[in-house]
Amino acid sequence: MKSVVKPGVFVLALSPLALLAWQGLNGELSANPIDYITDETGTWTLRFLTLTLAITPFRKITGWSVLARFRRMLGLFAFFYGMLHFTTYVYLDKFFSIDEIVADIAKRPFITVGFAALVLMIPLAATSADRIAKWIGGKRWRLLHRLVYLTALGGVIHYLWLVKADQQRPLAYGAILALLLGYRLWNFLKPRLVRLRLRLNGEASPV
Amino acid sequence: MLIKKPDGVKSSEITPERHYINRREFIRTASLAGIGLTTASFLPEALVGQDRWPRGKKGPYDTDEEVNSFKEITTYNNFYEFGTDKGDPAEYSGRFKPKPWTVRIDGEVKRAATFNLEDLLKPHKLEDRIYRMRCVEGWSMVIPWRGFPLADLIKRVEPTSRAKFVAFETVYRPEEMPGQKSDVLGWPYAEGLRLDEALNPLTILSVGLYGKELPNQNGAPLRLVVPWKYGFKGIKSIVKIRFVEKQPPTTWNLSAPDEYGFYSNVNPDVDHPRWSQKSERRIGEFFKRKTLPFNGYADQVAHLYAGMDLRKYF
Numbered sequence: 001m002k003s004v005v006k007p008g009v010f011v012l013a014l015s016p017l018a019l020l021a022w023q024g025l026n027g028e029l030s031a032n033p034i035d036y037i038t039d040e041t042g043t044w045t046l047r048f049l050t051l052t053l054a055i056t057p058f059r060k061i062t063g064w065s066v067l068a069r070f071r072r073m074l075g076l077f078a079f080f081y082g083m084l085h086f087t088t089y090v091y092l093d094k095f096f097s098i099d100e101i102v103a104d105i106a107k108r109p110f111i112t113v114g115f116a117a118l119v120l121m122i123p124l125a126a127t128s129a130d131r132i133a134k135w136i137g138g139k140r141w142r143l144l145h146r147l148v149y150l151t152a153l154g155g156v157i158h159y160l161w162l163v164k165a166d167q168q169r170p171l172a173y174g175a176i177l178a179l180l181l182g183y184r185l186w187n188f189l190k191p192r193l194v195r196l197r198l199r200l201n202g203e204a205s206p207v
Numbered sequence: 208m209l210i211k212k213p214d215g216v217k218s219s220e221i222t223p224e225r226h227y228i229n230r231r232e233f234i235r236t237a238s239l240a241g242i243g244l245t246t247a248s249f250l251p252e253a254l255v256g257q258d259r260w261p262r263g264k265k266g267p268y269d270t271d272e273e274v275n276s277f278k279e280i281t282t283y284n285n286f287y288e289f290g291t292d293k294g295d296p297a298e299y300s301g302r303f304k305p306k307p308w309t310v311r312i313d314g315e316v317k318r319a320a321t322f323n324l325e326d327l328l329k330p331h332k333l334e335d336r337i338y339r340m341r342c343v344e345g346w347s348m349v350i351p352w353r354g355f356p357l358a359d360l361i362k363r364v365e366p367t368s369r370a371k372f373v374a375f376e377t378v379y380r381p382e383e384m385p386g387q388k389s390d391v392l393g394w395p396y397a398e399g400l401r402l403d404e405a406l407n408p409l410t411i412l413s414v415g416l417y418g419k420e421l422p423n424q425n426g427a428p429l430r431l432v433v434p435w436k437y438g439f440k441g442i443k444s445i446v447k448i449r450f451v452e453k454q455p456p457t458t459w460n461l462s463a464p465d466e467y468g469f470y471s472n473v474n475p476d477v478d479h480p481r482w483s484q485k486s487e488r489r490i491g492e493f494f495k496r497k498t499l500p501f502n503g504y505a506d507q508v509a510h511l512y513a514g515m516d517l518r519k520y521f
Contacts, residue, residue, distance in 0.1 A: 030293060031275075031283035031490045032346055095494070110481060161481065164344070165462055166291040166391045 009070055013077045016044045017084070034092045041085035046159065048078035049152045050176055057183040072128055075148065079125040082118050110161035117154030120147045149184075152177050268409055269337040270503070275348040277417050279490050284424045285342065286443060287392055288377065288384040295386070296424035303383045305427035305444070314450035315370035318363070324428055328414065330363065331355035335418070336411055336432070341473045341502045343437040347487045352432050353415035358406045366402065366450045373405045374398075374455035375431060376447035392458055398431065398442035399455040399469065401511075409434055409507055412445075435504040437471045468521040472512070473502035477521050 020040055023029050030036045055071040058064070094100050104111045124145055127133060133141045156177055159170035265271055286296040289303075310327055313319035333353050341347040361373070377396035381387040387394045404410065413432045414421055421427040426443025433440050439459050449455075459467035466480050475485045475498040486495040501508050512520075 031279040032293070032488065034488065035346070093495075104483070108481060165287070165459075166389075168389070168391070 006069065006073070010073065013048070013074070016040065016081070034088065038085065038088045038093065041081050041088055042159070045078055045081040045085055046152075046155045046173055048074055048081055049148070049155055050173065050180070052078055052148065053152055053177070053180045057180055060187075076125060076128055078151075079121045082121060086115075086118055110158050113154045113161070114158035117151045117158060120151045120154070124148060124151075149181060152181075266334065266336065268507075269335075270339055270349060271337075272339070272349045273491075274337060274351055275490055280348060280350055280416060281422050281424060283348075283490060285344075285438065286386075286424055286426065288386045288394075288396065288444070289424065290386045291391060297422075299385050300423035303380070303423045303427070303444075305421075305423060308428050308446075310429065310446055310448060312360075312364050312448045312450075314374075315367040315452065316450050317365040317367065320364075327360070327429075328355075331359055333414065336413075338409075338432060338434040339502050340432075340434065340438050340441075341487060341498065343439060343467070343471070343479060343484075345482060345484070345487050346490055347498075347502075348490045351417055352411060352413040353418060354411040354413035354432065356408055357410045357412050357431070358408060360412065360448075361402075361406060364450075369452050370450035371402055372451050372454055373400050373402060374447075374449045374451050375400075375442045375445050376449075377442055378444045378446045392462055396442060396458045397455065398440055398457050400431075400433065400440075401454075402450075403511055404433070404508075407508060407511065409504060435472055435501040435508045437467075437473060439467070440471050470512075470517075470520050472508075472517065472521075473498060474500060474517055474521065476500070477518055 020029070020037060024033070052071055052074040055067050055074065059067040090096060090101060094104070105115050106112070124147060127136060127141065127144065136144070156170060156174045159173060160167060163170060282297045283293045284296040285293065286300070289296040289299045306324075308324040309321050310324065311321045333355055336352045336354065338350060338352060339347060340350050357373075375398045377394075378384075379387060379395040381394075400410070411432045413426070413430050414428060416422075416425060421430065426441070426445075429445045430443040431441050431445065454469055457467075457469055459471075460469055473484075478484050484498055487498045488495050499505070
């Protein structure tokens, strides 16, 4: 079972790219293919980030611990689509004009924050292999990989700042992200609040 | 039929639509066939000529750049009344009824009236205008509009000396325009021009493109085309034209005043606060091209803004 599911998810995660390729071959990338590809790869980056961040809350709520096996793969796909998104911009939008790209990153807040979000994913992708994770040590590795919270936040802000007027979709991603991060914050705060209350009441902390 | 055949064009001169629509395919095939030949001019004149619209004479206001395909022009639209995605207007405008249609013209005019569209159009001779259209988002097209100069209508209704601006309004029909059910913009959509801009011979009211009546997604049945301004100034599905003394409020300016000015002249030197306006992607082309001041119409319109600080009045 296990040996089928993981490759299955892998193939599924590649399907947005396959669809783009198919649409490209059939001339269905709209009248403005480069904008379309940029939008699609960007949206899929955000979707994979959201999925990655949904694994842990979902696992804890359902007790379905097998889900943890897919977290890293989904995270790497977020990076993969993020790189495709960036490559589209660098190659098809700016034609490798380094001056223009640097100016864009410095001058345009939505590009600054999007670029930062992508850069923050690099150390995570680079340390994703088992051996490297072991070498770093579980605790430090987990701490490092919390950078993904910033990446997701940056991604949502990037989206929010680039739309002209229709903020519905970026706000929807923002709401989902707020839920997923809020769950973590709550899990972090709850035991501390309980302990604090106990201490204030002069009772001994539970052992 | 709102659209009549223009005078002086023999039916034998008109490229059959199927050739016209397929002309890029045709040219591609033709140029592939031409590989190995020294020059494309070797191709028979008649074949090369298929790529023109309309065939024959070029009007004084026409660009001779390659015209975008009917499909490009009618499937890639910003018309938020039907949704905010570029494909939404083509997909969701089917229920919109552009007939019958009336236009109210009032304000500082001697002949204020509500016109049936047919009566509004009757005295005017429709002509084709091949214009560049530059969207504020950084893409552009070349579109063969059919319409008539707004100036001709303005002269007909006789504005008073107090009329300094013209304000336009789009129809409000949320039942037929699903985008109007969301509050992404303030409805009804409103736009405006200074009177001298409205009188400029480049400014037209359009009722068609590609020789046909305007498709719903392009602003049927009556829209404004102001080719030296960003596309959103070209208000669609117009039901009100009002002559006023003061600069009228406009929708995108109300939505984001620091991003969309009243004038919104195409200007490569004034960036949108969030992106550059220096270059644009012509739909159908791979490489970007430089954006021209006033979208390439500086000779005809730059004088309207003499002495104005275009950074301030963006």
